[in-house]
Amino acid sequence: MAAFALLLCLLVALVAAVSAYDVGVGIYDITGPATEVNFMGYALPGQRGQGIHLRLFARSYVIVGDDGKRICYVSVDGGMGSDIVNQYVIQNLEKELGQGVYTYDNLSVSGTHTHSGPAGYLQYVLYQVTSLGYVKETFDAWVNGITQSILMAHRNVQPAKMTFNQGLLFGANINRSPTSYLLNPQAEQDLYASQGDTDKNMFSLHFSSKKTGKPMGSVNWFAVHATSMNNTNKLISSDNRGYASQMMERYVNGPDALAGTGPFVAAFASTNLGDVSPNTNGAKCIDTGLPCDGTKSTCNGRCENCIAFGPGTNGDIFESTQIIGDKQFQFAKGLMSADVVEVAGPLDYRHSFVDMSKLNVTLSDGSVVTTCSPAMGYAFAAGTTDGPGMFHFTQGTTSGNPFWDRVRDFLSEPTAEEIACQAPKPILLNTGDVPRPYEWDPKIVPLSIFRIGHIFVVSVPSEFTTMAGRRLRKAMADIVTSSGVLPAGQAPQITIAGLANSYSSYVTTFEEYQAQRYEAASNIFGPHALEGYIQEYSRIMKDLLSGKPSESLEGTPDLMSVQTEQMPSPTFDKAPKDKNFGDLLQDAKATYNVGQQVEVKFVSANPRNNQRIQGTFLTVEKQIGATRAFKVVARDAEWETKFRLTSGDQSGVNGVIADKLNHESVASITWDIPSTAEPGVYRICHFGDHKKLLGGVVVPFTGCSSEFELQLPAAAEKSSSSGKKKAKRHLGGFFGLFQK
Secondary structure, eight states, rough: HHHHHHHHHHHHHHHHHOEEEEEEEEEEEEOOOOOEBSSSSSOOOOOOOEEEEOOEEEEEEEEEESSSSEEEEESSSSOOOOOOHHHHHHHHHHHHHHHTOOOOOTTEEEEOOOOOOOOOOOOOOOGGGTTBBBHHHHHHHHHHHHHHHHHHHHHEEEEEEEEEEEEOOOOOOEEEEEEHHTSOOOOOHHHHTTTTTTTOOEOOOEEEEEOOEEEEEEEEEEEOBBBBSOOOOOOOOHHHHHHHHHHHHHHHOOSSTTTSHHHHHHEEEESSSSESSOOOTTEEETOSSSSSSSSTBBBTBBBBTEEOOOOSSOOOHHHHHHHHHHHHHHHHHHHSSSEEEEOOOEEEEEHHHHEEOOOOOOOOTTTTTEEEOOOEEGGGGGGETHHHOOOTTSSSSOOOOHHHHHHHHOOOOHHHHHHHTTTSEEEEEEETTTSSSSSSSEEEEEEEEEEEETTEEEESSSSEEHHHHHHHHHHHHHHHHHTTTTTTTTOOOEEESBBBSSSOOOOOHHHHHOOOHHHHHTTTTTTTTTHHHHHHHHHHHHHHHTTTOOOOOOOOOOOOOGOOOOOOOOOOOOTTTTTOOTOOEOOSSSEEETTOOEEEEEEEEOOGGGOTTTTTTTTEEETTTTTTEEEEETTSSSSEEEEEEEESOOOOOHHHHHHHTTTTTEEEEEEEEEEEEEEEEEEEEEEEEEEEETTTTTHHHHHOOOOOEOOOHHHHHHHTOOHHHHHHHHOOOOGGGGGO
């Protein structure tokens, strides 16, 4: 009996030993150039930045096992991971920490997939067309911000408790290609009947300090596109995921903590979101209000008028962003506070560079097929209902067009073998073989798996559709279960980290590929890409579980030496006659109420002169007592503020052109007074930097509005009792939201 007790104690001690994790978290600004640069996502040439609504951040999590092995997961408020960004981040980390601490093997950088951030950080031509090539300002902001967030996490590593929880969140996503999903086998669809044609599961990891007992951070994976802000938006925004992150961080850090500054770091990360939209009101014809054609997403044969909206009132994209973001935040908050499962067990990882353009794939029936050289299909140019394309392209296109085929052939004419490999996709861009100016699409992509006890994070360099992700997760779970590495009765938990470490567009199921909607047309490696990915991830998972190293190619290319950059540098700035930079052009009113909007305007300059990383272009400041000192209560990263840069002359097209020649700029700053704002005296300040004509010297400037009073609703009602007209003008509280 004593021997049994001793054995039991040893087993308990062993479990405790493998349960020990050290965790560090970090967050850093990666916003990049606030104006003039094309946004990454919709590929719309005219969608160029004109300011900031929400700043973009890199959120890093370093986890160290009891044997010293470590992994680092980074969720970036950006379109997708970038292999060239990873290369330079690792180089920076090696300079700071030495070689081997963070490598391709144990680092995963996943994009949240916001479509409202500056482009130019991917090294392949296809993703640079509308940004006029590589944009050094964006690239540097990404590399620096990701590096700094990792270093921050690395330096505050401490003993931590890790838990996880998961649950089904309904009402926050819909499938934007439901007709394609229905092509999957009915028996397979029936397995997921409780969720339907999108994954509703939110998978959450939580970290708390063993020293203080306080929460340190969380990562919440949920399948939804960050496209609540549509292609009409020209303000930098982290979209619905970024809003959820801000709300969760404010909830834990306290209402006084400004965005990106608190110790608790919350990521809302992407997973298999390929066919998943946040626009839950669905797609309708904007000219008639009727439903679009179901298979082609057209209105009278054209894709431009078939657009998905919602759930914001009358298509309000800001309200839609807030609603979908709040749903994610509220649900994640509930998961964090509910009964959770503590994570225990070994920490390990495997990584492999794979050439997906010529992979031999063995199918379930024993036949061998190959993946294809990258190519984009016709429906790629049609866009999606979240952001339609143009030129009469439509989704669901399985045949070509003589005119566009000639345009394609001018760049690169596909061979008969390539056409057959991609069938039934009609090739619009033969991106794998375009000879200039450099590679248009990746061929070698990074694949990796992290293990944390019974949790496995599968990082994929693509946008997997709902069913594609389900098949990958099932395959990984089956391998882990059959391996016997987990204790009896413990099920493996598989989550997919989407758009990680590189970007190779979409992955669909074989059945979905046949319909050739947008996702299938963007499945660059052909109809068997998913089977190829499952084959390679299965190999890597088996290596991970058996302790065997994974075979790998040398790596992705470094194309930095041949990058083309066409974005012109900022020229000199000029203030209007009899004005100085920072001077007020429109002042605040004397009094405001909660729910109203304050707008002020200043003589300004090009924000690209200084990105003000970890800083701000504006502050909302509250006077503290009778000291005349001011406390910052909001910056340009907060939801309540918007920073817009406009031309100095608003008199029309000719005026705008003349203004650009005159190099004059106006900064418009708005503050939507939140319900949590306290009464008192406030002011709004603007910070900028102007470039001189002679010598190109950049000089900072500051301007502030007059002080104004924020009244309590009761005080406003009392002060306005002298007349109905005055009462309407000063109406506050809830009803003030409806004033115009």
